Every structure is written in C-alpha cells, then in structure tokens.
Amino acid sequence: MDTQLGKWEVFMQAKPGANYIHAGTIHASDKKMALQNARDTYTRRGEGTSIWVVPTDAIVASNPDDNDMFFDPSNDKTYRLPTFYVMPEGAKAI
Amino acid sequence: MELLEKNEKLQDNKLGSFEAKIERDDAIEPRDNMPEGYRKHLIRQMSQHAHSEVIGMQPEGNWITRAPSLRAKQILLAKIQDEGGHGLYLYSAAETLGITRDEMIAQLHSGKAKYSNIFNYPALTWADIGAIGWLVDGAAIVNQVSLQRTSYGPYSRAMVRICKEESFHQRQGYEIMAKMMNGTAAQREMAQDAMNRWWWPSLMMFGPHDSESPRSGDAFKWKIKRSTNDELRQKFIDKTVQQAEVIGLKVPDADLRWNEEKKCYDHGPINWEEFHSVINGNGPCNNQRMAHHKKVHAEGAWVREAAEAYRLKEEKLN
Numbered sequence: 363m364d365t366q367l368g369k370w371e372v373f374m375q376a377k378p379g380a381n382y383i384h385a386g387t388i389h390a391s392d393k394k395m396a397l398q399n400a401r402d403t404y405t406r407r408g409e410g411t412s413i414w415v416v417p418t419d420a421i422v423a424s425n426p427d428d429n430d431m432f433f434d435p436s437n438d439k440t441y442r443l444p445t446f447y448v449m450p451e452g453a454k455a456i
Numbered sequence: 457m458e459l460l461e462k463n464e465k466l467q468d469n470k471l472g473s474f475e476a477k478i479e480r481d482d483a484i485e486p487r488d489n490m491p492e493g494y495r496k497h498l499i500r501q502m503s504q505h506a507h508s509e510v511i512g513m514q515p516e517g518n519w520i521t522r523a524p525s526l527r528a529k530q531i532l533l534a535k536i537q538d539e540g541g542h543g544l545y546l547y548s549a550a551e552t553l554g555i556t557r558d559e560m561i562a563q564l565h566s567g568k569a570k571y572s573n574i575f576n577y578p579a580l581t582w583a584d585i586g587a588i589g590w591l592v593d594g595a596a597i598v599n600q601v602s603l604q605r606t607s608y609g610p611y612s613r614a615m616v617r618i619c620k621e622e623s624f625h626q627r628q629g630y631e632i633m634a635k636m637m638n639g640t641a642a643q644r645e646m647a648q649d650a651m652n653r654w655w656w657p658s659l660m661m662f663g664p665h666d667s668e669s670p671r672s673g674d675a676f677k678w679k680i681k682r683s684t685n686d687e688l689r690q691k692f693i694d695k696t697v698q699q700a701e702v703i704g705l706k707v708p709d710a711d712l713r714w715n716e717e718k719k720c721y722d723h724g725p726i727n728w729e730e731f732h733s734v735i736n737g738n739g740p741c742n743n744q745r746m747a748h749h750k751k752v753h754a755e756g757a758w759v760r761e762a763a764e765a766y767r768l769k770e771e772k773l774n
C-alpha cells in the first residue's frame with residue numbers, strides 16, 4: 363500500500379489579475395491538507411496571492427503522439443487573423 | 457511477421473521523435489516517448505538528489521537547539537525547511553517518471569538508492585554549520601545551476617525553483633564563517649578546523665574525474681548532464697578560493713596554485729579511497745543517518761494513517 367497520501371497538482375497566481383501557473387505537485391489526504399501543504403511547499407517567500415489544488419488524477423492531458431493532428435495550426439484559415447480584413451479608407455482606431 | 461515489422465517501425469519512430477527533440481534542445485515531458493535507459497537514469501539521479509536534500513537536513517538539524525542566537529536559530533530553521541522543500545520538489549518531479557514516493561523511500565531504506573556522500577560527515581561545531589552552508593551548498597549550487605538546463609522538463613523546472621532559494625543558503629553559511637574569523641582566536645581556530653574537514657569532501661561531491669566517467673556517456677548524449685564533473689569542480693574551486701582569502705581562511709591544499717596559462721586553480725590529488733570507503737558505508741555517520749530516517753519514517757506512520765482514516769470518515773459523512 364502506498365503510504366504517501368494522494369497526489370495534488372498546485373497552481374499559483376503570482377499577483378492579483380495574473381494567470382494561474384502550475385507550480386508542482388504535493389501529497390495530501392484531503393483538500394484542506396492539500397492547500398496547507400501547497401502553501402508550505404510553494405509559497406515560503408510570498409510567491410503567490412492565491413493557490414488552486416487539483417487531484418492529480420482529475421487532470422486530463424493531451425497525448426504528445428497526436429500533436430501534429432491535435433495542434434494543427436490551420437494555416438489555411440487566415441480569416442482568424444485581423445490582417446485578413448480590408449478596412450475602408452480613412453477609418454480610424456480599428 | 458508483418459505485425460512485428462510494423463511494431464518495430466513504430467518503435468523507431470518513437471525513438472526518432474525523442475532524439476529529434478533532444479537534438480533541438482526541446483524539453484522532454486512526462487508523456488513524451490523516451491528510451492527506457494533515459495527513464496531509468498533519471499529516476500536514479502533524481503531520487504538520489506531528493507534523498508540528499510532530505511538526509512542533508514540531519515547534520516544541520518543537529519544544531520537548531522544549540523544555535524548561538526535567536527537570529528541564527530531562525531535562519532537555520534528556514535534553511536532546513538527549504539531543504540525539506542527541495543526534497544519534495546524532486547520526489548514529485550521523479551514521480552512523473554512512473555515511480556512512487558513510497559517506492560523511492562523503500563529504495564533509500566534498502567540501500568538500493570544512494571544519497572550524497574557529504575552527509576555522512578558529522579557537524580561537530582557551530583563553524584560546521586557555516587562550512588556546510590558556504591561549501592556544501594556552494595558546491596550543490598554549481599551543480600544545480602548547470603542542471604537547470606537538463607533535458608527533462610520537470611527536473612529542470614525543479615532546479616530553477618531550487619536555485620532561486622539556494623543563494624540565501626550559501627550566504628548565511630559564509631556570513632557565519634566571516635563572523636567567526638572576525639572573532640576570538642578560539643573562534644578563528646574553530647572556523648579553520650571546519651574548513652579543513654569540509655573542503656575535500658566538498659570537492660568529492662562532484663564525483664569522479666572525467667578520466668573515470670567520460671563525456672561520451674548516455675547522460676551527455678541525452679543532455680541530462682551539461683557539464684562534466686571536473687568542469688563543475690573547477691568552477692567551484694575558482695570562485696571559492698577567493699572567498700576564503702577575503703575572510704582569512706586557508707584552503708587545506710598545499711598544491712593549490714593559480715595557473716596563469718589556464719586561468720584557473722590547479723589543485724592537489726583528491727583522496728578517492730576515502731570517497732569510496734564512505735560511499736560503501738564506512739563514513740562516520742552512514743549508519744546514524746539511515747537509522748534516523750527509518751525511525752522518523754516509522755514514527756510518522758500513524759499520522760499518515762490517521763489522515764487517511766479522517767478523509768474516509770469525512771467522505772462518508774458528506
């Protein structure tokens with residue numbers, strides 16, 4: 363039996379308004395312990411203003427073998443870019 | 457037969473994508489294809505690194521209750537807490553390779569996994585706490601800075617985080633040494649004695665000479681290692697000798713000389729016999745370190761069990 367408790371992924375927000383970024387993994391038995399361990403492990407120097415913890419097995423990851431197909435940049439769909447459109451002469455701030 | 461060929465081709469493609477990534481200096485991530493040897497090498501190296509962080513808390517922990525001031529005690533506590541954190545980062549990074557922390561701890565206890573030899577030496581006086589921070593963390597930093605560019609993503613990210621925290625460790629150690637060198641004759645003697653005992657084991661931390669473990673090995677091919685043992689050792693010596701001079705400490709090496717041609721220090725022979733003897737269990741503290749780790753691990757079992765029992769109970773209630 364594994365005695366090291368469940369695994370949780372830790373995401374941290376460095377300052378208000380910033381994206382949450384993956385910081386690492388911790389072990390804990392429940393949500394409360396997970397938050398406390400994440401704080402002790404990843405914010406000893408005021409690195410964050412907010413923490414998310416997520417059970418590791420709740421993360422669904424893409425398969426790197428499918429990258430070509432999965433992340434096909436669709437270069438043919440140039441209408442996704444603002445430069446595709448012709449703006450009337452003289453129009454400002456657009 | 458056809459299926460076999462198809463399988464082989466698939467295998468080749470997978471290895472091809474790994475090698476191409478290494479060639480491009482792309483990081484390898486947990487779900488990427490990797491040769492079994494790469495995975496094994498990393499598990500061995502990263503778990504050894506994690507164990508070193510954790511076992512390394514023991515010689516310093518020995519001085520928490522005897523720190524000479526409240527300031528010194530707070531600093532030492534914070535430093536040791538960091539080391540525990542470094543162990544946790546590294547265990548987690550190693551777990552992404554498919555081994556559990558439980559298994560790694562079991563391998564430490566069975567002797568299958570090693571930890572850095574340096575922690576088999578005792579911290580005899582307060583000056584040893586200075587020498588450990590300055591020399592041992594100093595040597596570890598040189599190695600870890602180089603490992604920030606290692607090819608395995610989770611390992612590299614752990615190294616970046618660790619390096620940010622390490623510079624305080626080295627500075628607090630150097631400050632202790634500087635203070636003692638500014639103190640009484642007895643304090644200066646204590647500092648020099650610590651220097652004499654920790655200098656050579658610190659040089660051994662970088663491992664055998666390149667003539668023994670050549671650059672052509674898998675670790676370099678796979679870009680797990682970016683610099684050789686001797687390159688890193690030289691870097692450490694060159695920056696540390698000057699720091700010793702500034703505070704009046706003598707480097708205990710009669711052969712140490714500045715080499716004007718190579719623009720670096722030449723050093724005397726390292727006692728590899730001692731190195732191997734300590735690795736093989738004959739250091740002053742090998743038994744003590746392992747016995748302590750096993751004891752504390754066993755004594756903490758009820759806490760982990762209670763936490764699990766509490767979770768199960770809460771789940772039933774909700």
Ligand SMILES: [Fe+2]
Nearest residue numbers: 509538539542
């Ligand atoms: Fe560390």
Ligand SMILES: [Fe+2]
Nearest residue numbers: 539593622625
């Ligand atoms: Fe450190």
